[in-house]
Amino acid sequence: MRILLPTDFSKLSVIPVYYAAKLARKIKAEIILFHAVHVEAMPRASTSFQSGQLMNAMSENALADLEELAAKLKEDVGNDLKVSVQTEVGLPMRDALESFAVEHKIDLIIMGTKGASGLKKVLMGSNTAAVISNTKIPVISVPEFAYFSNIHKIVYASDLQDVENEMEALLPYARMFDASIHLLHIAQPGSEPPVAAAVLEKALIDNYQYPNIKVHILESDNVIETIDAFIAANGANILAMFTHKPTFFEKLFGQSVTREMAFHSNVALLTMKKATN
Secondary structure, X not given: OEEXXXXXXXXXXXXXXXXXXXXXXXXXXXXXXXXXXXXXXXXXXOOHHHHHHHHHHHHHHHHHHHHHHHHHXXXXXXXXXXXXXXXXXXXXXXXXXXXXXXHOOOOEEEEEOOOOOHHHHHHHOHHHHHHHHHOOOOEEEXXXXXXXXXXXXXXXXXXXXXXXXXXXXXXXXXXXXOOEEEEEEXXXXXXXXXXXXXXXXXXXXXXXXXXXXXXXXXXXXXXXXHHHHHHHHHOOXXXXXXXXXXXXXXXXXXXXXXXXXXXXXXXXXXXXXXXXX
């Protein structure tokens, strides 16, 4: 497995780097520390030669900082950690990240988020939210106080529209860590669930021959708070959600549940692109 770790060297961006390094060492994956060198607007008086010099200098400095961070990770996490560094020049982070990830067959992207509200949330989460929305590569969003020890319990929030394909995508991650999967469906109060929890649970266990699956169907008109409360009550390590436009939850409640959870939850969020017909 190849894990891509974008960083801007801020204090916040170091948190997902350490989270990812510990996760990668656990499953013997390779991690690539990544930085995009981009200037929104060059000074009008600058020539293309001067602009090129500036970008080259920025790239060299970024590469040196990445190599220093890689060495620190090996020292702190373990010398057996497989880590390399990469810079890209010219594109904004979200575009450079996607281009590099596709070209180099990245399996997983790990990025940071910071709990905030209003405009601050929009600005600080713009890169992570954009990547979650647009990439076909799985993304783990790491909140600012997250700490990786292990993944033993995954909460999978589902609209029950495509459980079979989503479970197939999620199971490899559960098997890596021998983790239990807790499928959580939030139904509108008073509505009839499309399937009984016990029936779906038995079908999934039988179909995938994976005994560590539990199904929970709860009624609530506040999806985000209910997911948060369930995670806290059950001691989950990671929340898994599938993105597609628009989701069942978004049609129902008029909000981007996946984006909100990226900033709201205290555990890491694994997002994967939902297949479209």
